[in-house]
Amino acid sequence: MTISSAEPRSAFSVDVVERTGNRMVLSMGPQHPSTHGVLQIITEIEGEIVTKASPEIGYLHTGIEKSAENLFWSQASTVIERMDYLSPLSNALCYYLAVERLLGIGDTIPPRAQQVRVLLCELSRIASHCVWLGTGGIDLGALTGFFYCFDLRERILDLFEASGGARMHPNYIRVGGLGRDLPDGFLAQLDRVIAMYEPRMRDLRRLLQKNPILQDRMIDVGILSADDAVAWSLTGPTLRATGIPYDVRRAFPYSGYESYEFDVPTRTEGDAYARFLVRLDEMDEAMRIIRQVRKQLDTPGAWQIPDTKFAPPPKETIALSMEALIHHFKLVSESFRVPPGDVYQAVEGPRGELGYYVVSNGDNRPWRVRTRPPSMYNLQVLKKIAVGELIADMVVMIGSLDPVFGEVDR
Amino acid sequence: MPSSQTPPAGGTALDPTAVRPDIDDARILRVAPAELRATLERLKGEGFAMLLDVGAADYPGREPARFDVVYHLLRLDARATTIAGVGTPERVRVLCAVGEPDPVVPTVTDLWPSADWAEREIYDLYGVRFDGHPDLRRIQMPDDWEGYPLRKDYPLRGPARERTPRPSFALKSNVAAGTPASGKTAAALQRQIAQARGQNAVNVKTEDKNP
Numbered sequence: 001m002t003i004s005s006a007e008p009r010s011a012f013s014v015d016v017v018e019r020t021g022n023r024m025v026l027s028m029g030p031q032h033p034s035t036h037g038v039l040q041i042i043t044e045i046e047g048e049i050v051t052k053a054s055p056e057i058g059y060l061h062t063g064i065e066k067s068a069e070n071l072f073w074s075q076a077s078t079v080i081e082r083m084d085y086l087s088p089l090s091n092a093l094c095y096y097l098a099v100e101r102l103l104g105i106g107d108t109i110p111p112r113a114q115q116v117r118v119l120l121c122e123l124s125r126i127a128s129h130c131v132w133l134g135t136g137g138i139d140l141g142a143l144t145g146f147f148y149c150f151d152l153r154e155r156i157l158d159l160f161e162a163s164g165g166a167r168m169h170p171n172y173i174r175v176g177g178l179g180r181d182l183p184d185g186f187l188a189q190l191d192r193v194i195a196m197y198e199p200r201m202r203d204l205r206r207l208l209q210k211n212p213i214l215q216d217r218m219i220d221v222g223i224l225s226a227d228d229a230v231a232w233s234l235t236g237p238t239l240r241a242t243g244i245p246y247d248v249r250r251a252f253p254y255s256g257y258e259s260y261e262f263d264v265p266t267r268t269e270g271d272a273y274a275r276f277l278v279r280l281d282e283m284d285e286a287m288r289i290i291r292q293v294r295k296q297l298d299t300p301g302a303w304q305i306p307d308t309k310f311a312p313p314p315k316e317t318i319a320l321s322m323e324a325l326i327h328h329f330k331l332v333s334e335s336f337r338v339p340p341g342d343v344y345q346a347v348e349g350p351r352g353e354l355g356y357y358v359v360s361n362g363d364n365r366p367w368r369v370r371t372r373p374p375s376m377y378n379l380q381v382l383k384k385i386a387v388g389e390l391i392a393d394m395v396v397m398i399g400s401l402d403p404v405f406g407e408v409d410r
Numbered sequence: 411m412p413s414s415q416t417p418p419a420g421g422t423a424l425d426p427t428a429v430r431p432d433i434d435d436a437r438i439l440r441v442a443p444a445e446l447r448a449t450l451e452r453l454k455g456e457g458f459a460m461l462l463d464v465g466a467a468d469y470p471g472r473e474p475a476r477f478d479v480v481y482h483l484l485r486l487d488a489r490a491t492t493i494a495g496v497g498t499p500e501r502v503r504v505l506c507a508v509g510e511p512d513p514v515v516p517t518v519t520d521l522w523p524s525a526d527w528a529e530r531e532i533y534d535l536y537g538v539r540f541d542g543h544p545d546l547r548r549i550q551m552p553d554d555w556e557g558y559p560l561r562k563d564y565p566l567r568g569p570a571r572e573r574t575p576r577p578s579f580a581l582k583s584n585v586a587a588g589t590p591a592s593g594k595t596a597a598a599l600q601r602q603i604a605q606a607r608g609q610n611a612v613n614v615k616t617e618d619k620n621p
Contacts, residue, residue, distance in 0.1 A: 341430030
């Protein structure tokens with residue numbers, strides 16, 4: 001589909017489409033299966049070589065940041081979880097870490113709550129990378145891997161459903177801890193997922209990692225140098241595939257990550273295959289953390305702070321205690337107030353540094369919730385890496401950057 | 411007994427960044443638009459090589475400048491290959507206040523190419539212009555959109571829909587969501603609906619008597 005020369009879509013695309021020689025302007029998306037959402041790329045090509053690529057975003061803009069400003073502190077997380085819909089718990093964790101720091105209760109979160117938060121975030125990392133691996137494989141014609149990936153992801157989503165009640169947006173992480181304790185049978189279910197992970201990943205690696213067709217498509221495609229990665233604000237696996245081992249979990253530990261043993265996988269090639277390998281290794285490291293957390297979860301403990309001014313009192317006390325009833329009523333009807341101030345908090349999401357700049361003016365609603373969306377910055381570099389590549393490799397590069405459009409457009 | 415439910419002393423803050431509690435999340439610098447470029451260039455030279463994010467916030471009523479453009483920088487060495495080599499992790503936050511009627515700050519797209527989309531987003535949602543930006547146009551909203559949605563005086567449901575009431579079953583929660591915590595009385599809500607429907611005050615009174 002070419003753009004008509006009469007109506008140039010925007011100032012950034014070319015004004016007049018020239019058809020001289022082999023030059024052509026191609027609009028890819030926004031309805032395109034391999035764009036992993038709604039991404040449009042105005043692509044200039046000479047023959048099959050891309051000479052300019054201008055990604056156009058905003059097709060999924062839903063005003064989540066504006067909505068969050070108009071909800072209670074405790075309600076905002078429901079829309080915030082919908083930004084990066086492949087790893088909603090990372091979003092919720094980051095937002096609540098920021099709120100807890102503003103409230104001054106960041107150091108009082110019970111250990112069990114922190115362990116479960118880490119567990120669920122690492123599980124989301126695996127689930128999110130499963131989607132990337134499955135759909136990224138489909139882009140390149142490797143259909144089989146998709147079913148293995150989504151099977152594993154589905155088992156992890158079952159765990160989310162068991163803990164919070166919903167597969168994708170459990171809203172399980174709350175201010176001061178968790179929504180409730182882990183249910184009976186959760187740990188047995190978790191053990192089954194841990195047991196199936198190892199053989200499943202072995203299968204996937206044999207199926208995809210050594211696959212000569214995938215290697216041919218990915219090696220030396222979309223190469224990024226370390227300097228470029230820093231200049232374009234890349235984080236997460238995309239940055240680590242250029243050799244820089246920056247990981248928020250190590251650089252600015254939160255929720256007790258400093259107490260777990262894990263490596264930060266890096267590669268130096270900086271191409272699509274390096275990003276592929278880094279993500280695969282990251283899944284193994286995530287499982288390594290999960291196994292360490294699992295050992296700690298057998299001992300029961302408090303899962304939210306005792307201060308019922310922020311965390312709702314236990315359900316069974318509401319019928320018996322006047323104070324508990326009052327606190328519950330206050331929390332539900334007008335939420336809590338947060339002292340004025342601003343804070344920047346970041347976590348290592350599956351796509352990179354996921355940051356929240358939260359401002360409170362002292363009211364019971366956030367004044368400003370600004371997300372630092374790793375997907376948006378990672379996707380932006382497509383402008384640079386696509387130039388000089390084949391048009392057919394565009395889907396490889398999009399897949400290797402792993403954007404989620406709920407987060408890019410918010 | 412003071413509790414978390416009572417508003418903090420002084421009620422809501424007009425400029426929360428000025429009264430922030432002592433949280434150790436980043437070094438904070440506040441600069442005027444004229445010094446912004448020099449400050450960021452100096453910080454980049456000091457090793458803050460990565461521009462993590464450019465955001466903005468709106469504090470209507472703050473004088474003389476209602477907007478804050480917020481730069482988050484990270485100290486990072488592109489030659490680092492080990493976790494130790496990344497160096498002491500450190501963030502710095504640069505706040506640049508800019509006021510109406512023509513909010514404009516210099517662009518940093520030449521220092522960090524990644525600032526492109528972030529600056530366009532601020533222009534799109536706040537109406538803050540970035541002087542020298544190569545391609546300053548809307549990014550999230552449609553190209554022909556009017557107004558800047560993230561400004562505090564922009565209604566939640568947009569100016570067009572704000573004039574028409576929602577169906578009654580949804581009204582209370584939706585209107586309440588856009589109002590301050592003090593809330594509006596039911597009568598005031600009824601009046602608002604009646605005005606929107608073009609009815610006069612007499613009808614409103616009878617409606618009140620017959621709930």
